[in-house]
Amino acid sequence: MQQDRQFVTALARGLEMLAAFRPGDGALSNQELARRTGLPKSTVSRLSYTLTQLGYLQSEGDGGPYRLGLALLALGSTALAGYDARAAAAPKMLEFALRNNVSISLALRDGSDMVYLETCRSQARVSVQLTTGSRVPLATTAIGRAYFAGLPQHERDALRPLLAQRYGADWPQLETRLEQAAADYAARSYTESFGEYEPDVMAVGVHLPSLLPGQPAMALNASGPAFAFDAAAMRDAIAPALLSLRQQIVPNCL
The missing domain is CATH 1.10.10.10 (Winged helix-like DNA-binding domain superfamily/Winged helix DNA-binding domain)
Incomplete structure (x- = not known):
């Protein structure tokens, strides 16, 4: 530079x-x-x-x-206002969080991270505390893996050098996990991260394609504390509900 x-x-x-x-x-x-x-x-x-x-x-x-x-604040508000998907998804996300007693977030990629555009939490006394503007790594989170898995192959391939540079010697192992996440996503349409990013957080994620020309793809995740949600609960109850929510936000999404 x-x-x-x-x-x-x-x-x-x-x-x-x-x-x-x-x-x-x-x-x-x-x-x-x-x-x-x-x-x-x-x-x-x-x-x-x-x-x-x-x-x-x-x-x-x-x-x-x-x-x-x-x-x-003025810059941040202006930036957020530019994403129509956020305004469309927010009311449905809040309803989802309250009904399922989880936290739910909408994020897009910035470099090798995912940045939260919107987060809604349930009224549970203990919940995942990430907020709008929080950054989480792409490779080890459900929301990052969902974003990656839903991209066309050429876009995934274009991301690999950036991720390799970030993770260094850890990249080969993380690349294997990302490839497995992409394969799992192809089979069931969601990704998982059970205690990998945070030991006490269970999360599932789904990809959201670009809703409007010129706007980027995004991803949604639903997360909850490990003491309240085990892997079976996330797979059997939360993941199907999250897929249903995605269908409400993007009716033609497969």
Whole structure:
């Protein structure tokens, strides 16, 4: 990228700073931001000052620590509004979560991760706590595997180098699991991740094809705590219900 004359390095570094914040973070110091981004602390200090002046960060004192600023809310709301599938699916997702006592999420791919566009939870006291904007890995989650499995073969093949780069020495084993997930999906139209991403989370997922021209494919998952849902319950009750929900959202989906 550095040899690309069209690539603005300063802008990229500023975006790296914003991307360094994770769900659940409090305020972060320049030192912590430098550690997470790998940027020099002097660069981080200049970027945090600039981003604060523009409203993308908020400083809790002179020179930090910093929280994400309100200017990002406007960007996030605008981005979410661009996905019509989210608005169409949300009411049905909430009804599904309440009826089946699970959490349900809609996500699309960003790099080697899946990013949640919408999440609905049941009223159960204990539920999966991921929210809109959360990122989860593609290779080890039901929602990521469903996204992958539902893609045409050439698109799956195009993703492999990216996943191989992310997972390094672990990739051959994960690739085998993804291929098995794709084979299972072809046979039963859903994927599973039982305790692989989080030891106490059971999840099944389905692929959602692009609903409108120009919009990306997505995926849905339903998840619940392992103490409440064993593998049989997920396969016999939740997976068929999730397939039915997909049919409601995308009537012509096979």
